[in-house]
Amino acid sequence: MAAATPLVIQSRDNALLKDLRRLSQDSTAYRKQGRVWLEGDHLCSAALVRGIEPQIAVFAESFWPFAPTELKQAAAKNVLIADALWRDLSGLESPAQMGCVMALPDVAALDADAPTVVLDRLQDAGNVGSVLRSASAFGFTQIAALKGTAALWSAKVLRAGMGAHFALRLVEGLSEQDIAALRVPLLVTSSHRGEFLHRAKLPWPCAWVMGHEGQGVSQALEERAFAHIRIAQPGGEESLNVAAAAAICLHASGAGHSV
Amino acid sequence: MAAATPLVIQSRDNALLKDLRRLSQDSTAYRKQGRVWLEGDHLCSAALVRGIEPQIAVFAESFWPFAPTELKQAAAKNVLIADALWRDLSGLESPAQMGCVMALPDVAALDADAPTVVLDRLQDAGNVGSVLRSASAFGFTQIAALKGTAALWSAKVLRAGMGAHFALRLVEGLSEQDIAALRVPLLVTSSHRGEFLHRAKLPWPCAWVMGHEGQGVSQALEERAFAHIRIAQPGGEESLNVAAAAAICLHASGAGHSV
Numbered sequence: 177m178a179a180a181t182p183l184v185i186q187s188r189d190n191a192l193l194k195d196l197r198r199l200s201q202d203s204t205a206y207r208k209q210g211r212v213w214l215e216g217d218h219l220c221s222a223a224l225v226r227g228i229e230p231q232i233a234v235f236a237e238s239f240w241p242f243a244p245t246e247l248k249q250a251a252a253k254n255v256l257i258a259d260a261l262w263r264d265l266s267g268l269e270s271p272a273q274m275g276c277v278m279a280l281p282d283v284a285a286l287d288a289d290a291p292t293v294v295l296d297r298l299q300d301a302g303n304v305g306s307v308l309r310s311a312s313a314f315g316f317t318q319i320a321a322l323k324g325t326a327a328l329w330s331a332k333v334l335r336a337g338m339g340a341h342f343a344l345r346l347v348e349g350l351s352e353q354d355i356a357a358l359r360v361p362l363l364v365t366s367s368h369r370g371e372f373l374h375r376a377k378l379p380w381p382c383a384w385v386m387g388h389e390g391q392g393v394s395q396a397l398e399e400r401a402f403a404h405i406r407i408a409q410p411g412g413e414e415s416l417n418v419a420a421a422a423a424i425c426l427h428a429s430g431a432g433h434s435v
Numbered sequence: 436m437a438a439a440t441p442l443v444i445q446s447r448d449n450a451l452l453k454d455l456r457r458l459s460q461d462s463t464a465y466r467k468q469g470r471v472w473l474e475g476d477h478l479c480s481a482a483l484v485r486g487i488e489p490q491i492a493v494f495a496e497s498f499w500p501f502a503p504t505e506l507k508q509a510a511a512k513n514v515l516i517a518d519a520l521w522r523d524l525s526g527l528e529s530p531a532q533m534g535c536v537m538a539l540p541d542v543a544a545l546d547a548d549a550p551t552v553v554l555d556r557l558q559d560a561g562n563v564g565s566v567l568r569s570a571s572a573f574g575f576t577q578i579a580a581l582k583g584t585a586a587l588w589s590a591k592v593l594r595a596g597m598g599a600h601f602a603l604r605l606v607e608g609l610s611e612q613d614i615a616a617l618r619v620p621l622l623v624t625s626s627h628r629g630e631f632l633h634r635a636k637l638p639w640p641c642a643w644v645m646g647h648e649g650q651g652v653s654q655a656l657e658e659r660a661f662a663h664i665r666i667a668q669p670g671g672e673e674s675l676n677v678a679a680a681a682a683i684c685l686h687a688s689g690a691g692h693s694v
Contacts (some may be wrong), residue, residue, distance in 0.1 A: 302561055306676040315669040339673060374690045408690035410574040414598060417565040420682035423675065427683045431633045431667035 182254040184237050188261060196234065196265055196277070203301075203330035210280050212329045216272035220247050222339025223278060230276035236262040239273035251276060280329060286347050288359040290318040291381035293426065296397055297324035297388040298418060304328065305336020306419035307386060312340035314430025320355060320383070321348040352396040358383050361402030363429075364393050365421055370404030378405075378429045386422045441513040443496050447520060455493065455524055455536070462560075462589035469539050471588045475531035479506050481598025482537060489535035495521040498532035510535060539588060545606050547618040549577040550640035552685065555656055556583035556647040557677060563587065564595020565678035566645060571599040573689025579614060579642070580607040611655040617642050620661030622688075623652050624680055629663030637664075637688045645681045 185193050198205040199213035206212045211231060214220050223230065224246055233251035235243045236259050248254055263271060286292075293311045298304050304326045308319060319328065326333055328346050355362070360381045370376075379402070387393030398404075407416065407424060416424075444452050457464040458472035465471045470490060473479050482489065483505055492510035494502045497518050507513055522530060545551075552570045557563050563585045570578060578587065585592055587605050614621070619640045629635075638661070646652035657663075666675065666683055675683075 306679055309673065309676050310679050312670045313668040313673060313675055317670075336676075338676075343671065343673075372690070374686070407686065409572040410689050411571045411576075412602065414568065414572060414602075416572055416682065417568050417595075417597075417678070419676070420565055420569050420678060423679035423682045424686045427633070427666065430669050431631070 181240060182256055184256040184258055185261065186258050188264070192232075192255065193257065193261060193265070196275075199277075200265055200331055203327045203332065206280055206327070206329045212278050212280050212334070213275060213331060214278060214334065215266060215275040215331065216335075217244070217274060219334060219339060220244075220274060220276045223276070223342050224250055226342035228278050228342060230278050232277040234275045234277065236271075236273040243274060247274070247276060281346070283345055283347050286320055286350075286354065286357050287318055287345060288357055289381065290345065290360070291316040291429075292318040292320050292358060292360060292383035293422070294355060294358075294362070294383055294385040294397070295319060295321040295325045296385055296393050297322055297391075298386060299324075299326060299389055301326045301330060301332035302336045303389065303417070303419040305333045305338070305340075307422045308333070308337040308340040308344060310419070310423045310426045312343045314426040316344070316384075316426060316430065318345040319347065320350055320358070321346070322350050322352065322355075324388075352394060355397060355400065362397070362400050363425070364398055364401040364404050365425060366404040366406055367415070368406070370406050372408050373405050373425065373428050374408060376403075376405055376428075380429060382429055384422070384425050384429065386418055389418055440499060441515050443515040443517055444520065445517050447523070451491075451514065452516065452520060452524065455534075458536075459524055459590055462586045462591065465539055465586070465588045471537050471539050471593070472534060472590060473537060473593065474525060474534040474590065475594075476503070476533060478593060478598060479503075479533060479535045482535070482601050483509055485601035487537050487601060489537050491536040493534045493536065495532040502533060506533070506535060540605070542604055542606050545579055545609070545613065545616050546577055546604060547616055548640065549604065549619070550575045550688075551577040551579050551617060551619060551642035552681070553614060553617075553621070553642055553644040553656070554578060554580040554584045555644055555652050556581055556650075557645060558583075558585060558648055560585045560589060560591035561595045562648065562676070562678040564592045564597070564599075566681045567592070567596040567599040567603060569678070569682045569685045571602045573685040575603070575643075575685060575689065577604040578606065579609055579617070580605070581609050581611065581614075583647075611653060614656060614659065621656070621659050622684070623657055623660040623663050624684060625663040625665055626674070627665070629665050631667050632664050632684065632687050633667060635662075635664055635687075639688060641688055643681070643684050643688065645677055648677055
């Protein structure tokens with residue numbers, strides 16, 4: 177049975193539309209609002225697959241006849257937005273015609289025993305999203321983000337994460353001291369010391385620490401490391417992109433123990 | 436001895452400034468001009484280290500007293516640009532105060548025996564730059580980019596490449612048929628067939644094929660593969676970011692044979 181057409185937001189000043197714009201454009205607005213904007217079919221579908229029930233499904237008005245049934249039915253509420261207003265809402269170059277709002281998961285504390293990736297002030301949203309994808313792919317279940325890391329539920333990180341968010345326990349705003357709560361051994365990459373990754377016996381579960389793009393891992397976390405691990409770079413010691421280094425390390429840990 | 440202060444470009448309509456703006460903003464302008472714009476200290480330094488002699492070093496006028504001596508002396512010519520005009524030139528959010536122009540390397544043909552990364556229509560400049568960094572780090576010396584791949588010498592790919600460009604033989608605009616010229620065995624990642632990477636004996640030298648972000652590797656290249664290789668993903672079959680997958684594969688090939 178076709179759902180009745182929901183009301184259409186026609187005013188730029190509508191309160192919900194203003195909130196959605198903030199969620200889309202301001203990378204930390206989700207913390208104030210306690211809810212997250214998922215733009216596009218891929219993210220919405222990935223959330224549904226993981227059993228998330230959106231608070232609101234949002235569609236461009238002209239897209240309503242094509243709106244996916246699953247999303248319309250899973251959401252507590254459907255809202256349409258006049259096409260002319262939709263463009264302002266989207267952070268994408270080629271705007272999707274749909275999105276949904278989910279409650280920000282309430283995750284306060286670290287799981288001390290989970291296979292974890294610690295993000296030590298990673299700045300670039302694309303890098304953070306890519307690390308989340310790799311973490312999820314290789315069996316890590318928790319992200320521990322220190323203060324100064326790109327906001328995990330921002331639109332840019334969500335886009336780069338491609339749905340990995342929904343498979344992970346995400347804890348952010350942590351201090352270096354908070355990381356001491358982890359009981360899994362901490363592994364830190366190093367350019368000059370430790371065993372080479374491709375020869376190392378790696379513990380599982382473990383926590384890999386990935387550091388700031390320019391400065392690397394902080395001294396305090398370096399000192400907490402269970403082991404330092406080197407990535408062999410026969411082509412020269414130019415540093416790797418941090419998301420590339422993360423992929424290599426997480427694969428080495430995750431693939432080895434479970435296939 | 437202090438160099439004499441070079442002439443300052445004061446006009447927005449200056450022909451050189453117009454050319455530089457195009458190089459900075461239009462991702463394929465380097466092909467028309469036969470020269471490349473390197474913005475910022477890091478890229479310029481990386482080029483100098485590799486023995487590249489810039490045609491022109493370019494500085495914001497007020498930066499001239501701080502301009503690095505090596506760059507001033509290595510360049511055939513120094514040019515200053517009035518600070519007010521510099522902002523237009525830069526593609527960066529926090530503009531660097533310096534850049535240089537180098538001749539586009541004249542690389543027409545593939546080296547059939549070089550360890551190679553084949554880019555099969557990779558779209559995202561950040562991904563392409565990250566793959567170049569990983570390629571260089573792990574001892575690959577050649578990039579073979581098929582038509583449809585992001586322009587390798589564009590400002591965005593250069594920025595993400597962090598200097599890897601200067602260590603690699605970069606051949607672009609290739610067709611699938613051109614790839615047949617490679618004598619090194621072609622390796623293609625697959626989600627469903629072939630040996631798992633962490634157990635595979637990999638040939639060296641070799642050529643890894645990295646495919647389009649959405650569509651993957653083309654049928655034609657799939658069929659030329661010497662071997663298909665799977666990346667174990669114990670966390671689920673969500674696909675990895677292509678630059679992350681590349682890092683894992685190139686590390687597995689490069690680190691194993693040489694350390």
